[in-house]
Amino acid sequence: MSKPVLLDIDERGVATVTLNRADKHNAFNEEVIAALSDAFAIVEADPRTRLMVLTGDGMSFSAGADLNWMRKFIDYTVEENMADARKLAAMLQALNTLKLPTIACVNGPAYGGGVGLVACCDIAIAVSTAAFALTEVKLGLIPATISPYVVAAIGPRAARRYFLTAERIDAPTAKDIGLLHEVVDDQPALAALRDKLIATILANGPEAVAASKALIFAVTGVAVDDALQADTARRIAERRVSREGQEGLAAFFAKRKPDWA
Incomplete structure (x- = not known):
């Protein structure tokens, strides 16, 4: 069985964390959250690391919550749901507060918690075909654990629209509202921009x-x-x-x- 999250640290000290559930559009579940938490802890503790890239395998960055994981919410008590949500909240905060620079390299759609991952990174770049959505209200839920980071990225005015409507946000709009820093035409251009940013950061103290x-x-x-x-x-x-x-x-x-x- 393949690992849900891959971690590689190269000779330059560049760590790459890859969501590795392409067949599930890199959706979150308990295993993914735990694996991301572990990866961020390793990156933080490793003195070799200079920066971290976060990306997804396949055509999606992250589809948000895994359907099988979501089914468990129905039968959980308030306390069980609280414990479950706290793990997600802790993982997001660990990413947000990593001491080293982080780059979200958004290779495809990001929904729900995937938007939270993007917002937690210092720099966010995406391919033009990427799309974003905060769809929780369609299910009678709210984007709670990701909200501090998403609101910090896009501001309360844009959050009022997209939290309440669950509208699809295309990549140019995501850049306009502050979720992304740059949008490029295709995957080769995304890789080139990623490499340029890495080289720029590595030139600094x-x-x-x-x-x-x-x-x-x-x-x-x-x-x-x-x-x-x-x-x-x-x-x-x-x-x-x-x-x-x-x-x-x-x-x-x-x-x-x-x-x-």
Whole structure:
């Protein structure tokens, strides 16, 4: 039996996590959620990793919830449904807060929880044939566990429309509302853009990249007061005297590449 999620880390430190249920359009179930959680933990703990790509096998990114998994919800108690949903919520938060950069490489349709995975990644790119939908309300449900990440990506105004209508969102519209950063014509172009982004990130200081990601979380939604000014000043001061910061500055003035590039 094939694994529901594949993990590969290459010699550059690029981790690729692939949803591996192409025959089920990479739909979620308990095994997929557990396997994704395990993969993210491995990537986070491995000192070799510089960034992570998340994609799907076959023609779909992820169709959302697996039908057999959904059937179990009917007979679960509130407590059992709560425990089940908490596992999904924890997996999404693990992806959202990974210290290293993450790229969602959306190779096809993404629905429900698949949209959540895209929203949790730092960078999201897609082929033009990809489509998105938050279809939970069609089943009398709500996109609850993915909502913090999707609303952060597309904003409450767009969320009001697409959470309530369950409309299909094409790739250009997904870019317009903020779910995607770029849309390309076909799979070769998607691979080329992925590789370009990887090369761009690998040229940057790995510690500075991680610190920049942490900085975004630290300043988002926070009032610009004396405490925040002091915190941001401390962060840049520490980077300036860090080994990586010193190497980067020295390389710049010596007109050479830094040792991480």
